[in-house]
Amino acid sequence: MDLLENKGVQIDKQSLTWKDMAGKPISKLDDEAFTRVRILLMNALELDALRLSHMGMRMNNELRQSLAQIRRIEQHQATAVNWLLSADHSPLETTIAYEQVAVEVTAAVAQREPDPYLAQVYRFGLLEDFDHLYRYSALLDRLEGKDANNILQGHTDIAPGRPTVEGHRAPVDDLRLPHGRDATLLTKLHATLITAAEYQTHDYYMTIGPMFADPVARQLYAEIASIEEQHTTQYGSLLDPRQSFLELWLLHEATEVYGYYSCAQSESNPRIREMWERFCDYELGHLHHVCGLFRQYEKRDPAEVLARTLPAPLEFKSQRDFVRDVLAAEVDLRANGVDFVKLARESSLSREYRRRINADGSPSTRVATAYHWTSGTELNRSLKAA
């Protein structure tokens, strides 16, 4: 797809009704797990667009009108996408889906990322979300009596990763080096996308955590939300802070185009594919508008920031072999400042931080004590053995 030639739908022609926004949801039982993965990812990206846009408004007098206008439609897009989730997903089942996004999308990105340092960052974070999936699966089994594989549909393994209890680090050990000025478009798209996904995962856990009555669940959500904030710090710090606001905005719109384009390429549900295609055209409209602002205010050619053509679409498929390999090779990696180091060289700041925060015990350890995922829930195991 030619990013700069394809102008999509003009922004003043973009509108949705309440019924478009609160449309028919997917089937938790019959739709593909990756349809849900796409929904969560695109919702995350739209909400991140709002976040960036609000920050931009606080700092840019001349862009306020354009920001407000595009922000309104982004908010409606986010609603249409997020409302695709059906109400029979319990919050904990949706949580399982969020961690599936974190594992599968980050793994896909890690393999395509051209910058080796950033690829390492993705592999590092991936092993922690993989562990979250295991801990939440234990909670789902032990609290709701459900098998997490009803959501994962056989695509993603359920086993311990880098233990969540070990993932708590001092803030300085979560910062990474930003990509350089000459980074490829793909590198920037990846960083924007994964940052958005982690941000939304964090916000989701912060919203639903207090809705649980069970203190085991309340503690676990508190603990993992804290790690998702660390992940947001980690991935957000990959974005080059020397970029101007308009550059960031341009990139964000390009990421949204890329996201919807990738979703449309792989979607199996025709009704949902229509939404991806429609919103891809909307995003091209946003991108085109921001290109105009970029020329006007920065007197630069958007082609300096964007490549003409989009990279190959993001893969939505099980990355099982890759994830297993990374887990086997890198589970013992730790952070020391912006560097990844062997277990023994982890920063003393992080060790001290962990000693304090885990002083009353570790929720993620307790919930999964002796948890061994079994098809049909762990209560099925005695039956299997018999």
Add this chain to the structure above:
Amino acid sequence: MDDGTEPGFNRTGAQSSPLSVHSMQLYADERVPEEVSAPDEMPDGKEMAAVRCDYAVEAERIGSVPMPGVLTSAFTAVVSKLGARKPEVLVDKLGERLAFERIGVRLYQALIDKAAALATQQRMPFSVDDLQRLRDDELAHMHVLASALDSLGADSTAQTPAAAVSAVAISGLMQVLTDPRTTLVHCLEAMLIAELADDASWELLISLTAEADQDQFLPQFRSARDNEKAHVRQIRGWLQTVVLGEAR
């Protein structure tokens, strides 16, 4: 923790701020909307009904019932007996019962955990062993259902539509059982809802199974139903003991 029902300063009612509430009511009465419900009508919102109706007409279903990958002779019998009356109804209901019994194990475990905390401060109408027996009954029922589905060649690990819906219905019970602030009475009331549903659902499943000519399952299903009837009696009895004891 104090497990009783206590008097105190509950702020939710009109009587806790009579002057403000009087003024609020006058203000709201001055500003009634144009459209009012007729005096003889339930004030339930006609427009809401229209929205629900539209969506219900257009809705897709929760999902489908996964059918056996390999047709077993038992399943062929279900098909030939129920035929046009849809063999998936039996699979759906078996899946629902399975999920319900499985969550029942977790509900009882939560009750056991709560009871262990309360037992240090108050007399309990039951022993932990009593509760463990109930929990183990639910587990045994779950296994009966898993075996039944397996023997039909159906997938006992799938979530059927009826299972998904019953999980929605039961989610509030788990919230009651796991909330550290709920009392024994709150918890027994939640368990009673589950057990009454258990009892009625086994009855229905037995009729459906007989209808599908799956008599090989009936002895175990009937014994499960008899268990559930005993569960209802036990929970009711404990509830009565605790509530009446407290009111005295």
